Amino acid sequence: MTQIHIRPVVTMADKKAFVDLPFRLYAGDPNWVPPLKSDVMATITPGKNPWFGHGEAQLFLAERAGRVVGRISAHMDYLALKQPPEQGMGPGVGNWGFFEAEDADVAGPLIAAAEAWLRDKKMVRSLGPLSLSIWEEPGLLIDGHDHPPTILMGYHNPAYGAWIEAAGYAGVKDLYTYQIPIEVLFPPLVQRIVASGERNERIVIRKVNKKNFDAEAAIILSILNDAWSGNWGFVPITDAEVAHTGKQLKPIVFSELIRIAEVDGEPVAFMMTWPDINEKTGTFGGSLFPFNWAKLLWWLRAPKVRTMRVPLMGVVKKLQSTRMASQLAFMMVSLIRDSSNSDFGATRGEFGWVLDDNGPMRSVGEAINGKINKVYRIYEKQL
Template sequence: MIQANTTTIRQVVTKADRKAFVELPFRLYAQDHAWVPPLKDESMGLITPGKNPFFEHAKAQLFLAERNGKIVGRISASVDYAWTSMPADRGGGTDSGNWGYLDAEDQDVARLLIVSAEDWLRDEGVRRAIGPISMSIWEEPGLLIRGHDQPPTVMMGHDDKRYEAWVEAAGYVKVKDLHTWELDIRLPFPKLIQRIISSGEKNPRIRIRKVNKKRFADEAAIILTILNDAWSDNWGFVPFTESEIAFAGKKMKPIIFNDLVRIAELDGEPVAFMMTWPDLNEFQTDLNGDLFPFGFIKLLWRLNGGFSGKPKVKTMRVPLMGVVKRLQASRMASQLAFMMIEYIRRAAVADFGSKRGEIGWILEDNQGMNSIAESINCEINKTYRIYEKRLLGE
């Protein structure tokens, strides 16, 4: 436990502590019109061992800052053994650990929280602290440093703009930027891209198909196989475990629609995929994080588009996209990508009434994906930064 003046940093131990951890942002961001209240039950599950399979290969400690009987900050510290087994040049290494979920009323509180997380990490043998990662790379990685005026899309984070200076003042330096790209999906793509798509449509070797949600487990297995191959050399990539696949599938299934997820086949073999979600955040902004007593009914009604079965939503997010490694340096890779993007764009506008797309996150040095985004007239709308710091020994 750390005490400074009237501020105490203590470990989260009880269910009441976890509840306070989840509820703090609702007070800190109450006047931030870009912040979207997360669903409290879902947030509680993510930080609870036994509910989130992340804890099957990781250990973590949550901390709360308290001042005069009032919770004024929070942070997590974690060691993900799937992360530490990665090579150091891809973000891992046996001496690495993470912190995340940073929220604080002021810089002094933030400093004490970061010190507490570092002390815990140091005791776990960590000598390189990387953050924020809240808590898995697949949840909310990075600190928002650009785009504070826009609400985040589903499963993306939002931070107080002051945090950037506070984290850097604590000795952290940039290790990687993650970008999201936005575009007006009502507009046709440039003529060159249209010709590439048209050429692909004439190629009998290529088939771009919708997923079949009735065969959800089989389709998910195909997508995960492509993902694990396509992303295997990416910085920060941690393969999903079987438990995490089931956990993610259960969470994502309500926002999976057949015409918004495509699999590309070459000579009958699945070689690429693109997953798109309606922006669930648009439907839950007014729920204030509560599904009961009436939030669940509202959310279900909105997800089903009333009686239509398809929600009407302004924004679509592309969280995942991949092409098998053997094709990544070829023209075929970009052609398949453009075809999937175009087919999903058409469906999003025609069937869901969507106007805007957001692609990401994408690593700043992922030249292939960033080039594709630029080619279809996307612009970077948000940047999330991951930092690192060398921790001195005792």
């Protein structure tokens, strides 16, 4: 058997090989969406991704007979280390991600290399895949390989789960996405809840002001860090990360698709929706050059998509588990659904990801005719 050699990523050529590998491994898979290579390169590069302001990572390549046949990252997030252990992160928890392997013979040594790096950093528990954080591409796709992922959701070889488990890992948390038909009316009960909210003079559901998006993003960040703070896997998002993400995603920010709910003039909830840009960039082969950048800019002037993704929504803690919380959620969903269909031509939505134990959010997805269409799994192992 040809020996597998694992080595750290050191040079720019190594980084390029790290980014390029999935393009070979998934070349024949019609449901894999090629990411923009420049985006992946920025994600793994200190100075370009603000995650490195509170984390450190080491990338690894696997080679066999001089050919790159696998990759993985090992990383630790100092903000995650400060979280309560009962919420999944906490002291001694390190992570790995960006896992790709040509076969099972490659997978084992790759994961072992990541674990060795984590042990050197005094980590006692390994949690993954996270690429690089819970807010980017968490989990391994274990169900839903029959259709492409939406924007900022991962896609993985169906064999990976067994290879990860063979390395001693067990699933610790599942993340669900819900497919929602948005060209049909919501059930009568949801319509009544929305109508009742519309009659409540205390409630205002407003569009974000894209011209003042930095201030709007600060409001959303405040709500998000409060609303999600008790969730499994929570790590606070920093101001730098919000600014970076806002700049990165501003071209797909449309005021009709991001709503802030106010009660008595106080912002208490938000819902963010993006057109699935994968439907356009997935045809670019990983590059905006030489002419794809112009095609993308033209498309972004008035995008028409089949799918909208709701990546984030939240209600402040003091309103959670109240009728008001579900009412605000349904009101925002209803307004964004109408705009998605009438202004962007969308016929389906994707809601999530949602933690498997997040009963309120799962109830929202199910109440608007949502069906689970993808399942992502996060694994753990004691080191």
